[in-house]
Structures are given as structure tokens and as C-alpha cells.
Amino acid sequence: MAKCEICNKNVHFGNNVSHSHRKSRKMWKPNVKSVRVKTEGGGTKKMNVCTACLRSGKVERA
Ligand SMILES: [Zn+2]
Numbered sequence: 876m877a878k879c880e881i882c883n884k885n886v887h888f889g890n891n892v893s894h895s896h897r898k899s900r901k902m903w904k905p906n907v908k909s910v911r912v913k914t915e916g917g918g919t920k921k922m923n924v925c926t927a928c929l930r931s932g933k934v935e936r937a
Contacts, residue, residue, distance in 0.1 A: 908926060909922070
């Protein structure tokens with residue numbers, strides 16, 4: 876998980892910055908769901924797809 880199989884969106888990194896300006900490493904994860912999608916052959920398969928791809932209709936849900 877944490878990686879979209881359609882657009883290859885993946886985790887990215889940065890800093891958490893506290894009020895006293897101390898910094899610690901932070902990781903952001905994309906909103907990826909495991910969904911059953913329709914394939915060209917008429918079948919279905921399970922894929923990890925980010926919600927942006929689901930919303931924009933890049934995959935058809937089974
Ligand atoms: Zn995506």
C-alpha cells in the first residue's frame with residue numbers, strides 16, 4: 876500500500892516544525908485505497924489506487 880498503481884503517487888518527506896521551531900522528520904502518505912477494478916478483458920482485479928485517481932475516473936470500479 877501507500878503507492879498508487881495508476882499514477883505512481885508515493886510517500887514524500889519533510890519536517891514537522893514545533894512551536895519552538897525544533898524540526899523532526901515527517902513522512903506524508905497518499906490516500907490510497909485497495910479497490911476491485913474492471914479490467915479490459917471483462918474481469919476484475921484488486922489494485923491500490925489513490926482517491927484522486929478514483930475521483931477523476933481513471934479506473935472503473937467493479
Ligand atoms: Zn493515483
